[in-house]
Amino acid sequence: MINELKQARLDKLDNIKKSGINPYPAKSNRTHNIKNAIDDFDKLSKSEEKIVLAGRIKTIRAHGALTFSNIEDQSSQIQLFFRKNDVGNDLYMMIKNLDVGDFIQAEGILFKTKKGEQTLKVNNYKILTKSLLPFPEKWHGLKDEEVRYRKRHLDLIMNSDVKKMFFKRTEFINNIREYLNSNEYTEVETPVLEAIPGGADAEPFITHHNKLDIDLYLRISLELHLKRLMVGGFEKIYEIGKVFRNEGMSPQHLQEFTMLEFYWAYADYEDLMKFVENFYINIIKKTFGTLEIPYQNTILNFKAPWPRIDYREVVLQKSGVDIDLYPTKEDMQKIVKEKGIKVDPRAGRGRLIDQLYKKLVRPKIIQPSFLINQPLDISPLAKKKDDDKTKVQRMQVLIATAEVGNGFSELNDPIDQKERFEMQDKLRAEGDDEAQMMDEDFVEALEYGMPPTAGFGVGIDRLFMILSNQESIRDVVFFPTMRPKDIKSKK
Numbered sequence: 001m002i003n004e005l006k007q008a009r010l011d012k013l014d015n016i017k018k019s020g021i022n023p024y025p026a027k028s029n030r031t032h033n034i035k036n037a038i039d040d041f042d043k044l045s046k047s048e049e050k051i052v053l054a055g056r057i058k059t060i061r062a063h064g065a066l067t068f069s070n071i072e073d074q075s076s077q078i079q080l081f082f083r084k085n086d087v088g089n090d091l092y093m094m095i096k097n098l099d100v101g102d103f104i105q106a107e108g109i110l111f112k113t114k115k116g117e118q119t120l121k122v123n124n125y126k127i128l129t130k131s132l133l134p135f136p137e138k139w140h141g142l143k144d145e146e147v148r149y150r151k152r153h154l155d156l157i158m159n160s161d162v163k164k165m166f167f168k169r170t171e172f173i174n175n176i177r178e179y180l181n182s183n184e185y186t187e188v189e190t191p192v193l194e195a196i197p198g199g200a201d202a203e204p205f206i207t208h209h210n211k212l213d214i215d216l217y218l219r220i221s222l223e224l225h226l227k228r229l230m231v232g233g234f235e236k237i238y239e240i241g242k243v244f245r246n247e248g249m250s251p252q253h254l255q256e257f258t259m260l261e262f263y264w265a266y267a268d269y270e271d272l273m274k275f276v277e278n279f280y281i282n283i284i285k286k287t288f289g290t291l292e293i294p295y296q297n298t299i300l301n302f303k304a305p306w307p308r309i310d311y312r313e314v315v316l317q318k319s320g321v322d323i324d325l326y327p328t329k330e331d332m333q334k335i336v337k338e339k340g341i342k343v344d345p346r347a348g349r350g351r352l353i354d355q356l357y358k359k360l361v362r363p364k365i366i367q368p369s370f371l372i373n374q375p376l377d378i379s380p381l382a383k384k385k386d387d388d389k390t391k392v393q394r395m396q397v398l399i400a401t402a403e404v405g406n407g408f409s410e411l412n413d414p415i416d417q418k419e420r421f422e423m424q425d426k427l428r429a430e431g432d433d434e435a436q437m438m439d440e441d442f443v444e445a446l447e448y449g450m451p452p453t454a455g456f457g458v459g460i461d462r463l464f465m466i467l468s469n470q471e472s473i474r475d476v477v478f479f480p481t482m483r484p485k486d487i488k489s490k491k
Contacts, residue, residue: 035075054105101131190225199223202245218244238262346431350377382408407456414446
């Protein structure tokens with residue numbers, strides 16, 4: 001059936017070419033986008049000024065010597081009115097070669113129909129692109145996410161709400177930049193390809209540099225290069241960029257995602273919490289117009305102040321486990337198993353604590369909160385607390401059962417940092433693929449001196465997914481990674 005419909009369009013394409021018309025010209029003479037024309041409708045219609053609009057045909061309805069059509073551009077949609085007497089017999093007859101999906105430009109004057117609909121009376125038109133494939137008849141309301149992700153172009157054409165959501169995402173990111181810029185942060189760029197991946201507990205993707213004949217990693221974080229810039233004398237910097245983690249998939253996880261990280265000299269995690277709270281409140285209010293955000297079956301209230309939750313206390317409250325009573329890996333393995341959690345025998349004490357927290361604690365935290373006083377075992381890049389060396393100066397933003405932000409008083413003691421890396425190296429040797437690698441070059445950079453610094457990172461995709469009330473993080477990414485249909489998994 002598709003082949004027959006495509007053939008019908010190919011026949012129309014042939015008709016257009018035989019008439020001497022180029023169905024794919026390089027340029028349009030558009031004078032207004034549709035929204036601007038509608039906004040200035042009264043002025044333009046009264047003056048009978050000729051304008052040129054362009055867009056994709058959404059509907060077309062022929063009635064003898066009259067034809068109505070609707071076209072859509074990025075800004076809006078408008079009705080076109082074609083009459084044989086206005087456009088001439090040849091051009092009017094050519095309308096039969098137009099289909100839904102084609103792009104055209106139309107010249108004419110604006111008027112209102114008897115039903116009061118704002119319309120362009122066309123006196124000339126031009127084919128800009130001939131569409132060769134029809135849109136799926138049952139695309140509206142399609143629930144097959146895989147098809148929508150694979151054919152995002154159709155999703156955007158057919159589902160206006162999806163397109164609006166992506167425009168909102170762009171506005172959201174612009175508001176992030178505007179807020180940071182207004183607070184004297186400088187935007188920078190750091191390498192995607194790294195000799196040693198660092199800054200997060202994650203398994204990296206590996207690639208190969210042919211010219212240098214070396215293996216490289218796609219970055220899992222922006223952190224360690226940004227800290228080198230702090231060593232170099234920058235005091236307020238940020239980067240928005242892609243990071244890559246070769247790990248599991250879920251409604252909240254992508255292997256390729258957009259990360260924001262910023263660093264602030266002469267500040268600590270207490271300063272950071274105040275700034276982050278204001279930062280979130282500002283960009284949420286500016287983007288969505290409210291601080292009460294619907295998400296699934298609840299309303300998230302972002303009004304200040306956000307509660308601060310002690311890590312040990314909340315784990316004890318929600319799981320019944322006092323992590324301080326289990327000081328070794330073996331002790332922690334036993335209690336985690338007793339709680340019905342599958343244990344990876346390669347995982348160290350920190351990873352086991354993290355599994356306990358993620359399974360039994362975080363799913364119960366809904367409203368925006370700061371999680372503080374994390375154990376040293378799970379925070380290899382954070383400065384220790386002055387009053388308790390087993391805990392660190394770290395804050396995590398928790399929203400709707402998810403971590404949506406992570407910050408530290410950054411570790412700037414090179415001797416301490418090297419010891420942490422050595423601990424992580426030991427975990428890697430024991431089989432923990434997500435433990436961090438030793439980065440001697442970064443340790444050397446710290447030896448030149450980095451000022452007291454607060455650092456923060458957040459996955460923009462996950463945050464926006466929650467704020468825009470989407471079911472999956474894949475909904476807020478244009479082209480999430482998919483296995484090609486003709487390639488089967490090797491696992």
